[in-house]
Amino acid sequence: MANHYDITEYKNPLFTVDSVLFTVKEGALKVLMVKRASEPFAGRWGLPGGFVNVDIDDNVGMTALRKLKEKTSVAPQYLEQLQTYSGVNRDPRGFSVTLVYFALIAEAQVSTHIATVDDAKWIDLNKLTELPVAFDHKFIIEQAKERLKQKALYSMIPVYCLPEHFTVGQFKLVIETILGKPVQRKSIIRRIEAADMFEKVDEKVKSGGRLAQLYKVKPDVDIVNFERNLSV
Amino acid sequence: MANHYDITEYKNPLFTVDSVLFTVKEGALKVLMVKRASEPFAGRWGLPGGFVNVDIDDNVGMTALRKLKEKTSVAPQYLEQLQTYSGVNRDPRGFSVTLVYFALIAEAQVSTHIATVDDAKWIDLNKLTELPVAFDHKFIIEQAKERLKQKALYSMIPVYCLPEHFTVGQFKLVIETILGKPVQRKSIIRRIEAADMFEKVDEKVKSGGRLAQLYKVKPDVDIVNFERNLSV
DNA sequence: TAAGTTAATGTCTTAATGACACAATAAATC
DNA sequence: GATTTATTGTGTCATTAAGACATTAACTTA
Numbered sequence: 001m002a003n004h005y006d007i008t009e010y011k012n013p014l015f016t017v018d019s020v021l022f023t024v025k026e027g028a029l030k031v032l033m034v035k036r037a038s039e040p041f042a043g044r045w046g047l048p049g050g051f052v053n054v055d056i057d058d059n060v061g062m063t064a065l066r067k068l069k070e071k072t073s074v075a076p077q078y079l080e081q082l083q084t085y086s087g088v089n090r091d092p093r094g095f096s097v098t099l100v101y102f103a104l105i106a107e108a109q110v111s112t113h114i115a116t117v118d119d120a121k122w123i124d125l126n127k128l129t130e131l132p133v134a135f136d137h138k139f140i141i142e143q144a145k146e147r148l149k150q151k152a153l154y155s156m157i158p159v160y161c162l163p164e165h166f167t168v169g170q171f172k173l174v175i176e177t178i179l180g181k182p183v184q185r186k187s188i189i190r191r192i193e194a195a196d197m198f199e200k201v202d203e204k205v206k207s208g209g210r211l212a213q214l215y216k217v218k219p220d221v222d223i224v225n226f227e228r229n230l231s232v
Numbered sequence: 233m234a235n236h237y238d239i240t241e242y243k244n245p246l247f248t249v250d251s252v253l254f255t256v257k258e259g260a261l262k263v264l265m266v267k268r269a270s271e272p273f274a275g276r277w278g279l280p281g282g283f284v285n286v287d288i289d290d291n292v293g294m295t296a297l298r299k300l301k302e303k304t305s306v307a308p309q310y311l312e313q314l315q316t317y318s319g320v321n322r323d324p325r326g327f328s329v330t331l332v333y334f335a336l337i338a339e340a341q342v343s344t345h346i347a348t349v350d351d352a353k354w355i356d357l358n359k360l361t362e363l364p365v366a367f368d369h370k371f372i373i374e375q376a377k378e379r380l381k382q383k384a385l386y387s388m389i390p391v392y393c394l395p396e397h398f399t400v401g402q403f404k405l406v407i408e409t410i411l412g413k414p415v416q417r418k419s420i421i422r423r424i425e426a427a428d429m430f431e432k433v434d435e436k437v438k439s440g441g442r443l444a445q446l447y448k449v450k451p452d453v454d455i456v457n458f459e460r461n462l463s464v
Numbered sequence: 465t466a467a468g469t470t471a472a473t474g475t476c477t478t479a480a481t482g483a484c485a486c487a488a489t490a491a492a493t494c
Numbered sequence: 495g496a497t498t499t500a501t502t503g504t505g506t507c508a509t510t511a512a513g514a515c516a517t518t519a520a521c522t523t524a
Binding site for chain 1: 247283284289293318331460
Binding site for chain 1: 482483484489
């Protein structure tokens with residue numbers, strides 16, 4: 001009766017944690033992919049992730065961060081759970097479950113480190129079809145992209161793809177890259193005002209025309225969500 | 233090298249699937265709770281759920297459905313993933329991960345069956361504080377409730393708490409119960425029109441005054457999301 | 465028949481975004 | 495140095511969907 005809840009009576013499914021880390025680079029939406037060194041799918045490209053180490057990870061969010069840091073050397077600026085994917089056929093080792101995180105980072109923060117390793121690469125989302133991808137990761141990335149597009153319509157999270165100081169023009173470009181459609185500059189400006197989560201930096205920057213005002217995120221503010229989507 | 237990916241080299245965390253099943257009953261938002269027969273937390277109330285059975289579950293969604301059916305005898309009308317909760321301290325057996333689903337059902341569909349079993353009960357969300365609850369399930373239910381409230385602002389999912397045929401007045405009441413605030417009948421009607429996912433039933437029903445038009449969900453339509461939240 | 469109740473409609477107001485003209489400011493060109 | 499061009503930022507009207515609330519409709523009960 002004491003071991004009525006003995007866990008060994010259950011075949012526990014294989015549990016992993018993966019992350020879809022997006023950035024905007026060279027005017028395109030990119031996702032971080034890792035060349036798999038071991039089976040299954042050795043040699044193919046997959047999402048950064050792996051098994052939980054119950055001795056050092058306090059929770060599965062730490063697993064995601066730890067695995068991302070191995071590849072990028074820094075923590076992403078934004079991290080949230082996307083979804084869990086499971087099934088008996090998605091991994092040749094048997095029934096598997098993967099919890100997928102969804103993350104954003106400014107390209108400038110990681111470019112140097114990524115460039116030094118050859119098993120991690122930014123993949124243009126439009127060129128994903130050409131890449132040999134492991135598991136169901138191509139499908140997962142598509143779903144993550146949809147989530148990102150949806151969130152970009154009502155939330156300020158795209159700012160996490162920008163450097164510390166940024167202009168309205170850069171913000172606009174990031175949003176347009178994510179959505180794949182042009183948006184009104186005026187709409188961005190209005191939301192920057194309304195969100196009250198940014199402050200002007202006492203500095204302007206060249207941009208080919210009139211000098212552009214720099215902004216930065218106020219310390220310790222939460223991301224603001226709006227009641228209404230951009231309709232584009 | 234063949235067993236380089238032998239899964240036994242990892243201490244796999246304990247993985248379970250739980251569900252927060254909501255309904256609206258007697259003008260209040262209720263959640264289905266189950267009295268735990270076994271340790272840990274035997275005797276306390278917890279969310280319906282359990283371990284994956286890799287032999288009969290094709291994926292973890294099936295696990296959630298299977299466990300819910302054990303308690304309600306039917307499948308919920310709406311089911312989506314809420315989030316995964318994990319940590320080394322949330323279960324005395326060790327590092328644990330639970331994937332929590334979020335589900336809705338019409339009370340009429342399950343009332344008779346629930347009444348016959350004594351280990352499952354609808355708990356009024358306002359009386360949750362008084363109940364001895366297992367694990368971090370109280371916290372999880374609060375998060376699920378927030379998700380439901382948020383979705384009720386821009387989506388038609390509250391309809392899944394209604395019987396097959398329903399009136400605008402019933403729909404309004406369900407939404408108001410979820411949100412805890414009054415909404416404009418006119419707004420509901422406008423959205424019912426705009427969503428184009430309902431059709432009028434050729435029948436009206438008494439309601440104390442003028443007869444109320446009955447509606448039902450059109451076959452094979454998806455839930456409609458609106459671009460804008462109700463602001464209430 | 466009148467009063468009360470709930471349903472449905474009509475319509476004015478409000479709020480946030482779209483669209484776009486226009487002004488400001490800097491670089492490049494003549 | 496004036497002119498053109500590019501980009502930033504502002505002003506303003508149009509559009510859209512929701513809020514507020516009065517009005518009408520249809521049924522019940524006293």
